[in-house]
Amino acid sequence: MRSVQNTAAPPALDLRAVGRTFGSLRAVADVTLAIASGERRAILGPNGAGKTTLFNTLLGDFPPTSGTISLFGEDITRMRPQHRIRRGMGRTYQTSLLFDGLNVEENLYLAVRGMRTNRLSLLRPRRGDVALAQARATAERMRISHLLSRDVSDLSHGQRRQVEIGMALAAEPKVLMLDEPAAGLSAAERPELNRILAGLPRDLTLVLIEHDMDVALRNADMVTVMKDGRVVAEDLPGRISDNAVVREIYLGGGHH
Numbered sequence: 001m002r003s004v005q006n007t008a009a010p011p012a013l014d015l016r017a018v019g020r021t022f023g024s025l026r027a028v029a030d031v032t033l034a035i036a037s038g039e040r041r042a043i044l045g046p047n048g049a050g051k052t053t054l055f056n057t058l059l060g061d062f063p064p065t066s067g068t069i070s071l072f073g074e075d076i077t078r079m080r081p082q083h084r085i086r087r088g089m090g091r092t093y094q095t096s097l098l099f100d101g102l103n104v105e106e107n108l109y110l111a112v113r114g115m116r117t118n119r120l121s122l123l124r125p126r127r128g129d130v131a132l133a134q135a136r137a138t139a140e141r142m143r144i145s146h147l148l149s150r151d152v153s154d155l156s157h158g159q160r161r162q163v164e165i166g167m168a169l170a171a172e173p174k175v176l177m178l179d180e181p182a183a184g185l186s187a188a189e190r191p192e193l194n195r196i197l198a199g200l201p202r203d204l205t206l207v208l209i210e211h212d213m214d215v216a217l218r219n220a221d222m223v224t225v226m227k228d229g230r231v232v233a234e235d236l237p238g239r240i241s242d243n244a245v246v247r248e249i250y251l252g253g254g255h256h
């Protein structure tokens with residue numbers, strides 16, 4: 001494992017007693033965890049464990065109803081999502097946010113330009129455009145340069161996932177949050193996802209929600225397991241499945 005201990009620097013994400021209720025439902029309860037800068041953290045757990053809700057509290061879509069969240073030492077508990085993005089948070093979504101009808105290069109270009117809507121007509125790339133060069137460099141990093149001129153609606157699930165991760169990376173985040181990157185991928189597409197995740201910059205902090213144990217354990221430095229809104233286990237990938245609670249969740253029929 002890579003050393004992620006750095007006592008001088010604040011953690012990339014520091015959660016203290018974070019909770020989120022929806023009416024009387026405690027979707028997330030009392031979550032305290034610190035993710036070091038440059039660490040790759042997987043968050044595992046059965047359906048309804050609170051993973052997505054936790055993600056949404058980190059990204060500001062649903063602020064926590066209790067507790068605090070800091071990003072590189074700055075309290076962001078009540079900060080709006082767009083301000084978090086400006087401070088270095090990036091994400092992908094479970095459902096695709098690609099612009100169908102545009103090709104891969106155009107999608108990446110819009111992401112580099114920070115566009116959240118398809119307004120490419122106002123923004124046609126010009127020759128020598130720095131953002132265009134950056135879009136192409138992102139494609140290379142995602143191993144999709146050969147797909148630049150293809151409409152994203154013609155791509156396979158796995159290729160679309162590569163474009164989505166590329167779009168999140170195009171904003172040059174310091175913390176990248178991936179919401180179930182393996183969801184919908186065939187067994188044959190998973191090794192490519194693993195290669196892409198392994199090839200991400202080492203200084204990028206990665207937080208990965210994942211149902212697929214193999215993808216999670218391969219790509220994480222540290223694994224957090226949630227159940228019923230709470231953290232029930234935290235350990236190294238090589239040791240997490242020895243945990244009695246984790247064995248019960250994943251071998252006792254709680255996993256899908």
Ligand SMILES: Nc1ncnc2c1ncn2[C@@H]1O[C@H](COP(=O)(O)OP(=O)(O)OP(=O)(O)O)[C@@H](O)[C@H]1O
Nearest residue numbers: 022025026027045046047048049050051052053054
């Ligand atoms: N916007 C909402 N309004 C009301 N309840 C919600 C809302 N979002 C999530 N919940 C509830 O919070 C609990 C945790 O759900 P969440 O989606 O965070 O779990 P999860 O671990 O991400 O599950 P999955 O793996 O199925 O995505 C569930 O009981 C869910 O029904």
